[in-house]
Amino acid sequence: MDNMRLIARREYLEQVKGKAFLATTIGLPAVFAMVFGIGVLANLGIGANEHLVIASGDVGLASAIQEQLLIDKKGKSTVDVVAATDAERSTVLEQVKGRSVDGMLWVDTPAGGLPKATYYSPSSGDFMTAARLKEALNDGLIKEHLTVAGMKQADIDAVVKGIAIDTFQVKKDGRLVPSNAMASFWKGYVMAILLSMTTIIYGMNVARSVIQEKTSRIFEVILAIAKPEDMLAGKLIGTAAVGMTQIAIWLATGAAIFSLPIAAAARTGSLQIQFSWTEGILFPTYFILGYLLYSSLFAGLAATCETEQELQMYMPLAAVPTWLSFAMILLIMNDSNSVWSVAASLFPPTAPIVMFLRMASQTPPLWQIALSIGLMIVTIWGVLWFTSRLYRVGILMYGKRATLPEILRWVRYS
């Protein structure tokens, strides 16, 4: 017990003092922030500073489209209207070619028929602009028709603008909680990624430290005083503590940022994200369970390897359940109570991540959470049993395989 504590302490201090810890503690959230930031910026920037030309024989329609296009972008982009003549057409196409104009929307309005629109632009895959044009074209068309039909301008605007839907989640106790499908999707997604990344990173750390001790032959020195089980347990506990430290740092930093005035919008605005106590308790629980499952598996694999390169070959295999969990993301988000979602959230290798994805849309029944935790504990126990045997024979075997009777004698011993 005492040896285990010493080994865990050594493992913890070495990793926390290491450069890798600092790098991932700062780096991982930074990467997240960057990905989100780029996404948000890109979204804001779409259509900004664009120079489009609309050519149509129907000036009314053309200006309706122009108006529609300018609404969201508040004048940051330029939309010109020109007559649909062959001369204009070749001039503007020349400008598109020279990149002084970003695109030309050519609208034919045959008498008695629906307008036919063609878009000319230097890029082949600008689907965002295409979608905006389509929306503007349709809205413009409706506006024009309604104007012709004699409807008042204010009414037309109201019809075209449409109505927003407020969503509420009905909780089990009957409370109505404002909900945002997008926000809860992101919340579940981010928590699942965080969970899987930390689980895999720390599982790998355990494996790497096993293989390093094996290649540096330090095992033999420690085994002369400590039992292999103490070594394995110390290593798992020490590394788990490192992971918990890192998550605690992230949570504390996150909470601090979240409570800043600048984040007030996120708390009350459209990105309303709520964290419940259940999530607060289940996140560390699933982290520890997922971590123990993966790291004990990795530790056992590492004990059978001779070099870090050999170990690398196992890694993609060991990460399969994580990939599987994320492959199911749409299925789970769509119907978090389907048979597949429930099965995946009970299956120990995928349970931690899938359970969090499910929780994003609604809290699963308590018995399912309890069952999944129970199943994980049983599986971890089994894997640990197996791993500790692999471990204590494997770490001393340089190029030799242990026989079953030998393993049995190891089991009897100590």
Place this chain on the structure above:
Amino acid sequence: MQVVELEAVTKAYESKVAVNELSLKVEAGQMFGLLGPNGAGKTSTIRMMMGITIPDSGRIRLFDKPFERKALERVGYLPEERGLYKKMKVVEQLVFFGRLHGLEAGEARKKAKAWAERMEIADALDKKTEELSKGMQQKIQFIASLLHDPGLIVMDEPFSGLDPVNAVLVEKTLLELKAEGRAIIFSTHRMDQVEKLCDSICLVDNGRAVLAGRVREIKASYERNRVIVEFEGSAEFLKSEEIAEAKNFSGHAEIRLKEHGNAQKLLHEAAAAATIYRFELVEPSLEEIFIQTVGGKANTGGGKANG
């Protein structure tokens, strides 16, 4: 007191019997050499003493009691396959090993300092292991196995990787520890060191003890069949029928007599042919006994390739 006792210990691996019915005893204040060619079963024997592996059959006793893990706190072990945590500071590493053996942190630190001074590497204490030379790391490991004042010291090839100056320092330290009444077992290929340091030896070959006992008695039990002759004149007498093998280094000849070869007869032949300055019948060296016993296939003197 019997510090270590092995009684008919056997350990078999999948393909071979590593240790076969091996028995040995080491007493307090004794320096014991565990010898044998590569793959003879020395490391397997030591690992069983340390509880790293368990024997298939036979008994192991430590400090006059049946083997128990608690007793390992009184054992210092320097394995052949050495390792230290590369990123850790030397002093922290020593404290860690000391604490594993039951020392308090402060006590371990104090002893680490004292030992570092004794082994002339006090400057290295605050460095990371990876910054040290191989020989220095070796000394750190040597200290790590002694920090907790073990009653039994087990060292697998303690001199490999050390330069002559440091080898002498380690030798001196081992002799001091022996004088303090500790039992020391070490395995080595260096027969000159065994001859100099060990009271008793056990020569292992193919997992079996082929020769065991006090060095003096073992050597005395061998026939004095070696002759050293210093002479001037004809070397014709080196072709004598009494001689099995002779090396002549211009006037200094080392001779091995045939079995039941007559040294007196040889002396007469030599005296008739040359002027003799020295004619000495000597006992065989341990190295010769080693080679003779394990059939000349042993790798002696140079140590293992992985040293």
